[in-house]
Amino acid sequence: xxxxxxxxxxxxxxxxxxxxxxxxxxxxxxxxxxxxxxxxxxxxxxxxxxxxxxxxxxxxxxxxxxxxxxxxxxxxxxxxxxxxxxxxxxxxxxxxxxxxxxxxxxxxxxxxxxxxxxxxxxxxxxxxxxxxxxxxxxxxxxxxxxxxxxxxxxxxxxxxxxxxxxxxxxxxxxxxxxxxxxxxxxxxxxxxxxxxxxxxxxxxxxxxxxxxxxxxxxxxxxxxxxxxxxxxxxxxxxxxxxxxxxxxxxxxxxxxxxxxxxxxxxxxxxxxxxxxxxxxxxxxxxxxxxxxxxxxxxxxxxxxxxxxxxxxxxxxxxxxxxxxxxxxxxxxxxxxxxxxxxxxxxxxxxxxxxxxxxxxxxxxxxxxxxxxxxxxxxxxxxxxxxxxxxxxxxxxxxxxxxxxxxxxxxxxxxxxxxxxxxxxxxxxxxxxxxxxxxxxxxxxxxxxxxxxxxxxxxxxxxxxxxxxxxxxxxxxxxxxxxxxxxxxxxxxxxxxxxxxxxxxxxxxxxxxxxxxxxxxxxxxxxx
Numbered sequence: 300x301x302x303x304x305x306x307x308x309x310x311x312x313x314x315x316x317x318x319x320x321x322x323x324x325x326x327x328x329x330x331x332x333x334x335x336x337x338x339x340x341x342x343x344x345x346x347x348x349x350x351x352x353x354x355x356x357x358x359x360x361x362x363x364x365x366x367x368x369x370x371x372x373x374x375x376x377x378x379x380x381x382x383x384x385x386x387x388x389x390x391x392x393x394x395x396x397x398x399x400x401x402x403x404x405x406x407x408x409x410x411x412x413x414x415x416x417x418x419x420x421x422x423x424x425x426x427x428x429x430x431x432x433x434x435x436x437x438x439x440x441x442x443x444x445x446x447x448x449x450x451x452x453x454x455x456x457x458x459x460x461x462x463x464x465x466x467x468x469x470x471x472x473x474x475x476x477x478x479x480x481x482x483x484x485x486x487x488x489x490x491x492x493x494x495x496x497x498x499x500x501x502x503x504x505x506x507x508x509x510x511x512x513x514x515x516x517x518x519x520x521x522x523x524x525x526x527x528x529x530x531x532x533x534x535x536x537x538x539x540x541x542x543x544x545x546x547x548x549x550x551x552x553x554x555x556x557x558x559x560x561x562x563x564x565x566x567x568x569x570x571x572x573x574x575x576x577x578x579x580x581x582x583x584x585x586x587x588x589x590x591x592x593x594x595x596x597x598x599x600x601x602x603x604x605x606x607x608x609x610x611x612x613x614x615x616x617x618x619x620x621x622x623x624x625x626x627x628x629x630x631x632x633x634x635x636x637x638x639x640x641x642x643x644x645x646x647x648x649x650x651x652x653x654x655x656x657x658x659x660x661x662x663x664x665x666x667x668x669x670x671x672x673x674x675x676x677x678x679x680x681x682x683x684x685x686x687x688x689x690x691x692x693x694x695x696x697x698x699x700x701x702x703x704x705x706x707x708x709x710x711x712x713x714x715x716x717x718x719x720x721x722x723x724x725x726x727x728x729x730x731x732x733x734x735x736x737x738x739x740x741x742x743x744x745x746x747x748x749x750x751x752x753x754x755x756x757x758x759x760x761x762x763x764x765x766x767x768x769x770x771x772x773x774x775x776x777x778x779x780x781x782x783x784x785x786x787x788x789x790x791x792x793x794x795x796x797x798x799x800x801x802x803x804x805x806x807x808x809x810x811x812x813x814x815x816x817x818x819x820x821x822x823x824x825x826x
Contacts, residue, residue, distance in 0.1 A: 331466050332455045334537060337530030339473040342448055344523025345412065346477030348419055348516040349387075349441065350671075351485030353641050354664040356380055357785070358649055359489070359509045367506030369427070373646065373788040378588045380642055381782010383434050385595065388775040390442025392768045395450075397443065404447035404454075404538030405531070411444030412524040419517030423510040431584075433513075446771075447538065454537035472675065479671035481519070485512040486664030592783075595776045599627060602769070612759070615823050619757045622821035623766070625814065626757075627773045629699050630750050632807045634777025635784065636706055636800050637739060640670065642785025643796065647713070648732055651720035651793075656729070666732050673740035681744045695753040695822070696815045702746030703808030709738035710801040717793035757822065 360376035362368025369376075398407035418436030421429045452470050456463045488494055489512030495505035603624050612620065648654070649663040685692050693701070716731040751770060758766035787796055811818075 331462055331469065332535075333533040334455045334530070334535060335452065335466055335469060337527060337533055338448055338452055338455075339470055340530075341408065341412065341523045341527040342470060343473035343477040344519045344526075345415065345441075345444055345448075346474045347481040347484075348415060348520035348523070349437075349481075350478040350667065351481030351516040351519065352419060352422065352437070352513060353384070354482040354486055354645070354667040355489050355509060355512050356383070357642055357645055358664065361646070362509070365506070367425075367504075367509045369430075374786045374790060375585075377642055377784075377786030377788065378782050379584055380785060381638075381779045382584075382588045382591055383438065384638060384641070384782065385591065385775040385779035386438045387441050387445075388771045388778060389595075390438050391446040391771045392442075394442030394444075395446040395768070398447045398450075398538075403540050404451050405534065407443045407447045408451065408538065409524070409527060411440045411442070411447070412520055412527060414440030415444065416440075416517055416520040416524060419513055419520060422513035423517065425507070425510060446767075451534070451538040455535070475671040475674045477519075479668045479675070481516070482664045482667035484519075485515045486662040486667070488512040488515050490662035490664060492660070592779060595772075595779050599624075599769075599772060599776065603627075616759050618821045618823050620759075622818050623754070623757055623769065625811075625818050625821075626695075626699065626750060626753060627769060629703065629807055629811055630746065630770070630773040631776040631780070632804065633699075633703055633706060633742070633746055634774050635780035636710065636777075636804045637743065638778050638781035639710075639785060639800065640667065640736075640739070642782065643788050644732065644735065646785075646788050647717070647720070647793070651717065651726050652729060652732060653726035654729060666729070666736070669733055669736035670740050670743070673737055674744070677740060677744060694815065694819055695749055696811055696818045698745045698749045700808045700811040700815070702742040702744075702749075703804050703811065705738050705742035705745060707801045707803075707805035707808060709735040709742070710797045710804065712738065713797040714794050714801065717797055721793065 357373075357376055357380045358368075360369050360371045360379065361373055362370070364370040394407065394411070398404045402410075414436050418433045418438075418440060421433030421436060449470070452467060453463065456466060489509045491508075494511070495508050498505045498508060498511075607617065607620055645663070645667070648666045652663065652666075654661050654663050654665075712731065712735055716727055716735075720727045754766045754770050784796075784800065791799075
């Protein structure tokens with residue numbers, strides 16, 4: 300955290316005259332530091348690229364070869380989608396460590412954005428090898444950018460600045476703005492018959508429209524990188540140096556550790572890649588998915604056993620730490636169902652929904668924008684509600700349970716909806732999915748911000764960073780499980796699949812309600 304009294308930010312008054320101000324005196328961006336606009340638009344374009352590509356990913360993998368896709372079945376594509384989304388969140392752990400100890404947050408965000416752009420560019424080539432390379436680069440780049448840009452927002456404000464919370468609210472609006480616009484733009488380019496017909500008219504193969512959608516995601520991230528570079532002068536010292544830079548010995552040890560890890564990775568992966576290339580050893584994506592799945596199961600168990608058996612905790616700290624595995628488990632269940640948005644719900648929108656309004660047909664990926672617009676509309680309502688309730692404000696476990704139950708009701712709504720879709724000829728009304736996303740958004744607002752806040756309250760201050768990593772890990776586990784569930788889309792009747800998700804999430808919500816009292820005892824006064 301920078302000291303506002305010691306850091307200055309350079310501003311341009313628009314007439315070529317520069318001046319320097321302290322962060323607490325800078326109100327040039329809606330009453331906030333000018334640097335917030337730089338981070339706002341960087342994050343907006345990063346989310347544009349991520350959600351634009353995510354909306355297309357599973358549909359592209361399962362689209363027939365004649366339509367420009369890979370023609371894979373959902374049983375193969377679903378787990379790949381889940382592995383990718385899980386690794387995006389898991390990569391935040393090493394990404395945060397690299398920034399904190401080696402290159403600083405400022406450089407981490409810059410290099411992350413560049414790598415993400417290269418990843419999306421890779422997806423514009425119609426090749427399985429380029430496809431996997433693109434996903435890998437996006438995972439690496441997001442790990443560098445995502446956790447560090449949020450930290451830089453806090454560094455724009457001096458200690459005690461009352462604008463900090465409002466600044467984060469503006470920043471998160473950028474996230475949802477990018478997520479809202481992305482499926483509309485990328486989905487139109489990838490799926491719209493209007494755009495495909497235009498490609499044919501100008502002599503471009505219409506089946507390449509998928510890659511135009513991926514290309515739009517690349518352009519979006521490139522715009523984010525460009526404006527980040529141009530606006531860097533407004534960031535002051537935010538994210539400029541890694542922690543511990545003043546201690547040369549610690550810095551040298553960290554660099555040796557990173558170098559040793561790199562050498563170890565090369566020693567292990569080098570022979571494996573060579574054997575794979577020569578055909579002596581065959582490692583499939585399914586093998587990698589299986590290994591990662593086992594890791595995501597074992598890692599949290601080992602971590603929580605290690606954490607709770609350490610002797611340094613006081614009795615109160617140990618009790619509060621004992622509550623965290625409960626939140627981790629139910630958060631992972633929540634995200635495993637919520638992330639069906641990009642898999643089973645995306646496929647349902649594409650194959651079983653009548654995507655027409657007043658005779659005008661729209662791309663199925665446009666449903667991916669529903670959650671973001673609901674968030675923009677409802678987030679202020681929920682913020683007001685929790686404050687309005689005062690002492691009657693539900694505890695964190697109750698809010699978690701309400702989030703799971705609201706999520707489950709969305710899938711319950713799809714049980715009759717999917718029956719009608721199977722029996723009908725032209726697909727069901729778009730209102731079914733719009734209702735599902737509304738219930739899911741209500742569940743997200745009950746659980747996601749509450750979970751993040753609860754983690755920071757329960758964890759001892761000296762391991763606060765670890766708990767943020769654990770929250771990302773819960774999301775990664777949920778995304779991975781969600782991909783496995785999504786792979787069942789063609790294997791199970793849809794009413795049974797959506798019914799099973801409903802029973803799992805509803806049962807989890809009810810179970811958590813029954814556990815509220817013992818969990819609250821462990822929390823020791825933290826709400």
